[in-house]
Amino acid sequence: MSNPISYTTEEIANLLKVSKLTVYDLIKKGELPSYRVGKQMRVDAEDLESYKQRAKGVARASKPIEAYPLLPAASPILTSGARPIIITGQDISLDILARHIERNVSGVRPLRAYSGSMDSLIAMYRGESDIVSTHLLDGDSGEYNLPYIRRVLVSSSYVVVNLLTRWAGMFVQKGNPLNLNSWADLSQPGLKIVNREKGSGARVLLDEQLRLHSIQASELTGYDSEASNHIGVASKVASGEVNVGVGIEKAASIVSNVDFIPLIQERYDLVLMKKPENLHWIEAIIAILQSEDFQNELLAIGGYDLSLTGQLLYES
Numbered sequence: 422m423s424n425p426i427s428y429t430t431e432e433i434a435n436l437l438k439v440s441k442l443t444v445y446d447l448i449k450k451g452e453l454p455s456y457r458v459g460k461q462m463r464v465d466a467e468d469l470e471s472y473k474q475r476a477k478g479v480a481r482a483s484k485p486i487e488a489y490p491l492l493p494a495a496s497p498i499l500t501s502g503a504r505p506i507i508i509t510g511q512d513i514s515l516d517i518l519a520r521h522i523e524r525n526v527s528g529v530r531p532l533r534a535y536s537g538s539m540d541s542l543i544a545m546y547r548g549e550s551d552i553v554s555t556h557l558l559d560g561d562s563g564e565y566n567l568p569y570i571r572r573v574l575v576s577s578s579y580v581v582v583n584l585l586t587r588w589a590g591m592f593v594q595k596g597n598p599l600n601l602n603s604w605a606d607l608s609q610p611g612l613k614i615v616n617r618e619k620g621s622g623a624r625v626l627l628d629e630q631l632r633l634h635s636i637q638a639s640e641l642t643g644y645d646s647e648a649s650n651h652i653g654v655a656s657k658v659a660s661g662e663v664n665v666g667v668g669i670e671k672a673a674s675i676v677s678n679v680d681f682i683p684l685i686q687e688r689y690d691l692v693l694m695k696k697p698e699n700l701h702w703i704e705a706i707i708a709i710l711q712s713e714d715f716q717n718e719l720l721a722i723g724g725y726d727l728s729l730t731g732q733l734l735y736e737s
Contacts, residue, residue: 426466430455433464438535438649440513447472503530506702509541510554511650512689513671514585514719518706521715526705537621542573542692551694552706554584556622556687560629565688567735574737578695581735582707583688585719586726588670589626590684592658597680601665604630604684607641613663614643615654622687623651627667655679671724686726690734707731 428436430444433453437444447453452475454468506529508519519531534541534550541553559568570581593601599609607614607630617623631638638644643663648654651672657663659679673681691710693703709715711731719725 427463506551508552509534539620583729588683589687591682592655592666615657615663615666
């Protein structure tokens with residue numbers, strides 16, 4: 422007997438821990454069969470399970486990526502000799518970059534993996550990813566990313582290029598009833614928080630700010646409660662389940678009934694593993710980042726500072 426359950430695109434995105442844009446892209450490519458019920462797109466549970474099994478097949482055929490189970494299903498490009506390159510991270514800008522790579526860079530097929538900054542760097546060290554995104558604050562130096570990259574990618578050859586800059590800070594309930602305006606305000610008694618998973622940039626940002634402001638994590642109710650993405654954190658704040666969470670401005674613009682307190686501009690960088698066989702697509706990707714077409718697409722979304730986009734920050 423067939424499974425009668427079906428899902429909306431939003432439910433699919435939550436189940437797979439991807440953006441709704443990625444779900445729509447899978448539907449558009451025919452990799453995830455769908456149908457309309459009124460104005461709403463739906464996907465049957467059986468079709469979702471079939472997609473996941475195909476995706477697992479692609480993952481087994483390439484390098485093992487234990488932290489990233491969500492890879493696109495097989496396509497004709499993969500079977501025509503194009504080499505898959507793994508791009509890790511959760512920001513929608515990475516989905517846009519992947520589409521530009523697919524259209525403009527020959528010989529490669531971008532595959533998206535959704536994982537936090539630290540896990541992504543560790544995967545790169547293990548040889549399990551080719552391009553990782555990272556937004557990790559070193560509280561002592563005030564520097565983003567490079568201190569962590571140097572520590573993790575020991576004896577590796579890589580380039581670091583900026584993708585974008587964006588505001589990070591706190592999600593608070595509409596109207597900010599508890600008057601939370603700084604990191605120091607997290608010491609306010611009785612606060613309930615929702616956290617991100619270990620290794621994520623938002624989790625590192627929170628931990629560094631707690632350390633710098635001499636606030637014990639054990640003092641925060643809900644510190645061990647985790648959401649897997651920025652929208653999940655903002656949604657829990659908006660629902661009143663918690664008082665505060667750490668995340669990015671973009672999520673606050675998507676979730677209603679939540680205010681955003683901007684506290685730090687974080688540099689969101691890409692790390693590209695530098696090998697002789699990678700040099701042609703590294704140059705092509707940097708050209709994409711610097712292109713007017715790519716930047717205009719990000720500007721249309723809003724909320725990003727592109728003043729450093731495409732700039733080479735470090736090369737080992």
